[in-house]
Amino acid sequence: MNKLNWLSILILLLILAMSLTHTVSAHRVHVESQINEIQIKSWYGGGESIEKADVKVYTIENGKEEIYIEGTTDEDGAYNFSPKMGVSEYRVVVKSDGHRGDKTINLSDTGLPEQNNEDPIYTKIISGFGYLAGLAGAGMLYMNWKRYNKGEEKNN
Amino acid sequence: MVHISDGVLSFPVVAFGWVLSFIIIGVTLWWSEKHGDIAEQIPKLSVITAAFFVASLIHIPLGFTSVHLMLNGIVGVILGILSFPAIFTGVSLQAFLFQHGGVTTIGINTVILGIPALISYGIFKTGVKRLPFRNKIESLFGGISGGFAVIISVVFLVFSFMLTGEELTTPASLIAIGHIPIMIIEGLVAVSIVAFLLKVKPELLPVKGGGKNE
Numbered sequence: 384m385n386k387l388n389w390l391s392i393l394i395l396l397l398i399l400a401m402s403l404t405h406t407v408s409a410h411r412v413h414v415e416s417q418i419n420e421i422q423i424k425s426w427y428g429g430g431e432s433i434e435k436a437d438v439k440v441y442t443i444e445n446g447k448e449e450i451y452i453e454g455t456t457d458e459d460g461a462y463n464f465s466p467k468m469g470v471s472e473y474r475v476v477v478k479s480d481g482h483r484g485d486k487t488i489n490l491s492d493t494g495l496p497e498q499n500n501e502d503p504i505y506t507k508i509i510s511g512f513g514y515l516a517g518l519a520g521a522g523m524l525y526m527n528w529k530r531y532n533k534g535e536e537k538n539n
Numbered sequence: 540m541v542h543i544s545d546g547v548l549s550f551p552v553v554a555f556g557w558v559l560s561f562i563i564i565g566v567t568l569w570w571s572e573k574h575g576d577i578a579e580q581i582p583k584l585s586v587i588t589a590a591f592f593v594a595s596l597i598h599i600p601l602g603f604t605s606v607h608l609m610l611n612g613i614v615g616v617i618l619g620i621l622s623f624p625a626i627f628t629g630v631s632l633q634a635f636l637f638q639h640g641g642v643t644t645i646g647i648n649t650v651i652l653g654i655p656a657l658i659s660y661g662i663f664k665t666g667v668k669r670l671p672f673r674n675k676i677e678s679l680f681g682g683i684s685g686g687f688a689v690i691i692s693v694v695f696l697v698f699s700f701m702l703t704g705e706e707l708t709t710p711a712s713l714i715a716i717g718h719i720p721i722m723i724i725e726g727l728v729a730v731s732i733v734a735f736l737l738k739v740k741p742e743l744l745p746v747k748g749g750g751k752n753e
Contacts, residue, residue, distance in 0.1 A: 482547075484544070511589070511636050519584070523581050
């Protein structure tokens, strides 16, 4: 009786163990990573996004560029595309009525995307005014110098 | 719109833009030096160029395309033939500071904006000379010239694309329609500026009894 009990417990455990383990087949395991989508965003200086711009994506393989996919941006200036398997470098060209921008994307570059170091627009406006004031000053100096020279000539 | 970026136009069009703008800058500077004193114009030149430089930041989104103020007609009316070098300076600053239009295309962009400015000046001057009524007609012609420059710029723009064979994302007709509000706004701005200057400082305008840069 005792023997039978032990045996039944053993069988029960065996069944449990078998039902809990997964079948493992002895094959080689392949792991590939895939980024499913790359989103690009385009905007004009000043921050307004470029709607319905033509987008052309080129793959860069061994330094050779090849057209991969074409499309247009949505109302937020965004465009999504799935990368080609095995290609990590892309060049994206965005064109809209004579405006054009391009960017090379490298997926193997890990880390955060580049920081946007653009100066705020008002600093640019002020520096533009500065340049103009400088130009005006230089122009006036030149004119004065010319006038002064003319006066000297007359005096002689 | 209107400011063309790098790498859009073909090389001959870009080169043509540079050559033509340098020729016109040379001729206009020589002419105004001969027929007046540029030194007297410099403060006016730099103030108007500053206004032109900032105007391109005022965008008007229209859904299918985005347009911005140009002010080239008004620059033409106030600065006369010196508007061309002024626009060259403004376009260069816009390209370097705002990345508004490309650096290689400064030449062609100056032509696209500057020649209409010269034409506006021509319209304003002949219009004011021919007609007997003062003040009101001057402001009216200021407005017409201000608006007209926008249309000529758009025509030049489309033409430079056609020369390159580049297809536009927005059809030319839509670009023209999109610029109608700009044309009206600039026309109104020009009317008020001319009317204001006539009252306050008529010598700033290149009309009889006014400036010396005729």
